[in-house]
Amino acid sequence: MAKPVILIIEDEAGIREMLAFAFEKEGWRLLMAKTGEEGMAFLKKENASCVILDIMLPGMDGFTVLKKLKADVRLKNIPVIMTTARGEESDVVTGLELGADDYVVKPYSPRVLAARVRAALRRLCEAEEDTGAVGFWQQGPLSVDASRHEARSEGELLDLSATQFALLKHFLSHPDRVFSRSSIIEALHGPDYPATDRSVDVQILALRKKLKNSGDMIETIRGVGYRMRVQSP
Numbered sequence: 001m002a003k004p005v006i007l008i009i010e011d012e013a014g015i016r017e018m019l020a021f022a023f024e025k026e027g028w029r030l031l032m033a034k035t036g037e038e039g040m041a042f043l044k045k046e047n048a049s050c051v052i053l054d055i056m057l058p059g060m061d062g063f064t065v066l067k068k069l070k071a072d073v074r075l076k077n078i079p080v081i082m083t084t085a086r087g088e089e090s091d092v093v094t095g096l097e098l099g100a101d102d103y104v105v106k107p108y109s110p111r112v113l114a115a116r117v118r119a120a121l122r123r124l125c126e127a128e129e130d131t132g133a134v135g136f137w138q139q140g141p142l143s144v145d146a147s148r149h150e151a152r153s154e155g156e157l158l159d160l161s162a163t164q165f166a167l168l169k170h171f172l173s174h175p176d177r178v179f180s181r182s183s184i185i186e187a188l189h190g191p192d193y194p195a196t197d198r199s200v201d202v203q204i205l206a207l208r209k210k211l212k213n214s215g216d217m218i219e220t221i222r223g224v225g226y227r228m229r230v231q232s233p
Contacts, residue, residue, distance in 0.1 A: 184226065
């Protein structure tokens with residue numbers, strides 16, 4: 001099996017060196033880019049398995065890189081993990097809406113980021129396995145077809161990241177069941193995944209925006225978590 005290729009787009013040399021040292025034992029092949037332009041040039045000639053993308057870059061910023069990446073049919077399914085010193089929720093939600101799968105806020109632990117990458121690679125494998133699976137779930141206007149890896153709202157195809165697709169599938173396959181934030185993290189990423197309850201809230205917010213008029217079907221159960229509301233016949 002070929003080694004996963006991880007592209008790190010980060011302008012700070014110290015962070016690139018730190019990640020190279022921390023990721024060495026993971027067995028991944030690393031590509032390092034200092035700018036968004038350099039990162040996109042790598043992607044034109046390399047098959048990356050995951051992209052770690054800093055938002056604050058010289059020249060082309062991370063949001064622009066993300067838009068270009070997701071607009072390219074050859075690259076759009078590559079998992080992207082944002083790294084940013086901008087902890088404002090609006091910035092994070094913008095990145096998730098544009099198609100990022102996950103995010104970490106600086107300063108972060110390299111071990112935490114490595115765990116996020118492992119989870120992203122696992123979701124990518126599961127998505128590929130889903131194409132051969134039999135599974136269809138629908139609740140009201142929302143549906144997920146695992147065999148086609150497609151999600152729809154009112155018949156319209158949704159442009160979801162791998163994380164958002166897995167989150168919607170989890171809710172649709174367990175309608176009217178209330179999930180705590182910790183159980184959502186474990187269901188999507190496995191046990192011991194380094195994430196906060198707030199990160200679940202941000203992912204839910206971004207997914208609701210993608211679902212538009214159907215977003216309110218994912219209900220907040222105050223003090224507990226979330227559930228997918230069952231639609232009346």
